Amino acid sequence: MTRPIKVALLVDEYFGGAKTAFGGYGFLARHIVAKHLPNDEFEVEVLLKKTGAKLRYAPKCYMVDGIPVYHLASTPWDWNNRRFLRKKNYDVYLSIELTNRSFEIMAIEPDTSKPLLLWVQDPRPKADWEEIDTVELFAEDSYYHQPTYDFVHQAHQNGRVQFVTQAHFLTPKAKELYRLPADTPIPFLPNPIEIDRDFDVEQYPKKNQVIFLGRIESVKRGWLFCEIAKAMPELEFIVLGKSGRDQEANQKIMAPYYEIENLTFAGHVEGERKQQFLRDAKVLVNTSIHEALPVSFLEALEVGTLLVSCQNPDNLTERFGHYTGVVLGDGFDKVPLFVEGIRKLIDKEAERQVLAIEARQYILDTHSIEAFQRDMRAALKGIVKR
Incomplete structure (x- = not known):
């Protein structure tokens, strides 16, 4: 042999x-x-x-x-x-x-x-x-x-x-x-990505939750997600991830946001716990100054969680969510663009559900x-x- x-x-x-x-x-x-x-x-x-x-x-x-x-x-x-x-x-x-x-x-x-x-x-x-x-x-x-x-x-x-x-x-x-x-x-x-073939995107009862999935590092600009949460107290925001490099500097930047009532820092999550957050959320927000095509985008779309981001790899954000356009620098002045995108998706429930079904089908067909x-x-x- x-x-x-x-x-x-x-x-x-x-x-x-x-x-x-x-x-x-x-x-x-x-x-x-x-x-x-x-x-x-x-x-x-x-x-x-x-x-x-x-x-x-x-x-x-x-x-x-x-x-x-x-x-x-x-x-x-x-x-x-x-x-x-x-x-x-x-x-x-x-x-x-x-x-x-x-x-x-x-x-x-x-x-x-x-x-x-x-x-x-x-x-x-x-x-x-x-x-x-x-x-x-x-x-x-x-x-x-x-x-x-x-x-x-x-x-x-x-x-x-x-x-x-x-x-x-x-x-x-x-x-x-x-x-x-x-x-x-x-x-x-x-x-x-590993696909849950039993997940029913049409029937699953999603919550008014918005998630951030990624490392707490400069390139991800997690502070913008926190500013978005501050601007939208009616929704629940959850940070999934922790600092790797430069923990002390990242901690100093993020610490002022810990007291925001509608913002939860869940830390690093894996396996079924991560999947539960992804399934429950209606929107994944990505605030990075730079991305390729993150696996987190694919994981979100697989369970019908739509995208709001200043990154638009292969036009997926525009196709299955809301693309804010390019956001350079620290990005504080562009927070309203993210808020607008989230509201656009969550306030139009029927349209969101249609996009969620199409997003999952794309993942099934391609990934x-x-x-x-x-x-x-x-x-x-x-x-x-x-």
């Missing part, structure tokens, strides 16, 4: 697994790729580059949900990492975007012909960072890293890298960031686990050389 294809999944975090942080890439890696990609034909292992002050002299394995997750050695001991990669002899690398730490792993792979499938998730050319830099209340640290983008450019020229993308509007950004030819094929391979398994396995098989 032919042995399974060995896939090395590159990501910076693993949604709490192996002592890592919580974030969108980590959620996708742990709860989608590692959970649903493996079968008799595919094995998946996760590779994380060592960060932080504490040195690691050799790769260390954590078993998370039955999947091997490796923290590689610190940079001074990359010879140990090279020996590890040579012994593992992965058939293909799958990267959720390509961060500078994941690039460092690819750069030390002894076999420079090993293929990489780069799943375009959130490419950020300089113009995107210029928009992010308009936030003054709490600046977001830039992780723009030209050596990573140069590596992808050269590897693509050498035939080592191929691409798929989770959203159509990201394709031109990826081509700009990686300096790809205009005719470079980047097929659409949307992020999937299923089954479609992901079929398309991702085919894409990986297409570039494996053995």
Whole structure:
């Protein structure tokens, strides 16, 4: 029998697994790729580059949900990492975007012909960072890293890298960031979500609740959600998420909002508890200065929760909710635009219900686990050389 294809999944975090942080890439890696990609034909292992002050002299394995997750050695001991990669002899690398730490792993792979499938998730050319830099209340640290983008450019020229993308509007950004030819094929391979087939979007009794789902960080501008809650005391607002980096600075900004009576801070939520919040709410508000296509949008639409946002990835906000238009800077002066969008959806109940049904159907048609398994396995098989 032919042995399974060995896939090395590159990501910076693993949604709490192996002592890592919580974030969108980590959620996708742990709860989608590692959970649903493996079968008799595919094995998946996760590779994380060592960060932080504490040195690691050799790769260390954590078993998370039955999947091997490796923290590689610190940079001074990359010879140990090279020996590890040579012994593992992965058939293909799958990267959720390509961060500078994941690039460092690819750069030390002894076999420079090993293929990489780069799943375009959130490419950020300089113009995107210029928009992010308009936030003054709490600046977001830039992780723009030209050596990573140069590596992808050269590897693509050498035939080592191929691409798929989770959203159509990201394709031109990826081509700009990686300096790809205009005719470079980047097929659409949307992020999937786990769908509750028994959920009845037409009969479920939603509440007059508005939710925020995401990390409490500068780029998310959670303070705007709190200002919206202050302006709409007749509705219940719930923040789902907590600070990761820069907790003290984020806490200082958010603390004045803790006393708002119609605003609840639920903290980090997962599993059935998160699903309950998503099902109950009528509206998900996203106030970020920058987004790709967040998984939270897909999770909301799957249960008929509509969108109000200043981001409009692949026109989904405009199609299934209310798009405020671009909101730069700290955004305080644009709070009325969000208030208007929420009122427009909640005050027109019949129209909201129609949109909710259409939103769920879109998710069923486009973002299923089954479609992901079929398309991702085919894409990986297409570039494996053995």
